[in-house]
Amino acid sequence: MADGRLALVHGDQLAEFTPLDPKGARALHCDLCHYTRSRSEAALYRVHVAARRTRYVTLCLGSAACVTRAGERGLLKLAERIFPIEPIGPDER
Numbered sequence: 001m002a003d004g005r006l007a008l009v010h011g012d013q014l015a016e017f018t019p020l021d022p023k024g025a026r027a028l029h030c031d032l033c034h035y036t037r038s039r040s041e042a043a044l045y046r047v048h049v050a051a052r053r054t055r056y057v058t059l060c061l062g063s064a065a066c067v068t069r070a071g072e073r074g075l076l077k078l079a080e081r082i083f084p085i086e087p088i089g090p091d092e093r
């Protein structure tokens with residue numbers, strides 16, 4: 001997505017990853033490929049999993065290489081942490 005947002009589709013559900021402003025200067029640990037990345041190589045994302053519940057996920061910025069490193073199993077593990085998402089009503093966001 002052009003604005004830096006990412007989306008992950010699982011079955012008929014879609015998780016939207018909203019990038020957050022990174023705070024501090026510590027290294028990030030990618031939740032997908034489990035590499036330790038510097039601030040410039042990864043980003044922290046917020047995912048809405050229910051009306052008032054969010055999960056935080058760190059992902060590499062080079063997502064194609066990250067997905068290659070993680071493999072199908074890594075992707076599945078990440079999906080298990082996020083899904084299922086509870087449906088969010090239009091006035092609950």
Ligand SMILES: [Zn+2]
Nearest residue numbers: 030033060066
């Ligand atoms: Zn990664």
